[in-house]
Amino acid sequence: MRVRDILFAVLIGLGLWQAIVILTDAPHFILPSPWRVAQAAYKSRVTIAENAWVTAIEVMLGLLIGTLLGVATAIQLAMSKIVERLLLPILVFTQAVPVFALAPLLTLWFGYGMGSKIVMAVLIIYFPVTSAFHDGLTRIDGGYRDLSVSMGAGKWNFMRHIQIAQALPSLGSGLRLAAVYAPIGAVIGEWVGASKGLGYLMLLANGRAKIDLMFASLIVLACLTVLLHIAVGLLATRLTRYAQGTTSP
Known part of the structure; x- marks a missing residue:
């Protein structure tokens, strides 16, 4: 992009x-017209910036934690057939429950601060990252596996040097999806219960009939999402190039 x-x-x-x-x-x-929204954004620039910063922190922490958990889970699934048979159906089944429906419970359990929004972002990106990376880990050319067996390489060495390297492009695809989903999770959490954040500011502006401010907050959220998607896209491109250089003959 x-x-x-x-x-x-x-x-x-x-x-x-x-x-x-x-x-x-x-x-x-x-x-409201774009010009009226621009005026509202300028007048409330300090308020918007403060709330945007809160949402950005929630999204970044949720993306980081969700990615780490997804990567760790995918590696465990790929290394152990028993874990894969037991855990993978459970992960798929959990996707039948709308994550958004859990937002009130998460707010009750983790409070109205950042915690519930971070957990919401983690839950919404965890499965896409896990699924994409696991798919990449299991799609390995049989020649690599035969070569590792003939050289006496252990399961972990094969995972570390071959599977992970080859699966990095798939991880990049999962991260691109996560970059779009993470802000949605954070904002949904803010809509349910929060005292700060762009989602909270949108609800507040809507309740006070300040639709221009609500549009301004929405546009800032969209800009944050686009910037995050671009940054993650650059990272995914680097991962792909690294994988190509690592596995090239």
Whole structure:
């Protein structure tokens, strides 16, 4: 995703937004114009920045913890057939329960602070990272496995030098999805119960009929998500290049 493409998409979006406002002649308390939203963002820039910082911390910590747990779980699943048979069906079954439905319980258990939002972000990205990385770990060319057996390499050495290296592109794909899902989890948690964060600010603005401020908060959240996706995309590209260099003949 190039910066030029992002800017082009933003300009098109703003143009369509302004066109809808003009054509529908909607009241500003229902659909404010981009200019009115920009004014609200400037007037409340300090408040938006403070709440955006809280959401960014929740998302980054949730992404980090969820990725570490997902990677560790995927390695355990790939190394042990017994663990895979026991744990994988449970992981798949848990996806039948909407994570968003757990938000009230998480708020009750972990409080109205950052804890419940971080846990929410972890839960929403844990399965995509685990699934993508596990899929990469198990899709190994049989030639590598035969070679490792002939050389007397142990299971862990084979995992460390071959499987993990070959599965890094799959991990990168999982991380790209996680970068999009993590902000959703954090904001859902803030909607259920919070005293800070962009989700909290959106609810507060909506309750006070400050729709322009709500739109401004939403746009800032979208910008944070795009920046996170770009950063993770760069990391995923590096992982792919490293995997190609490590496993090249």
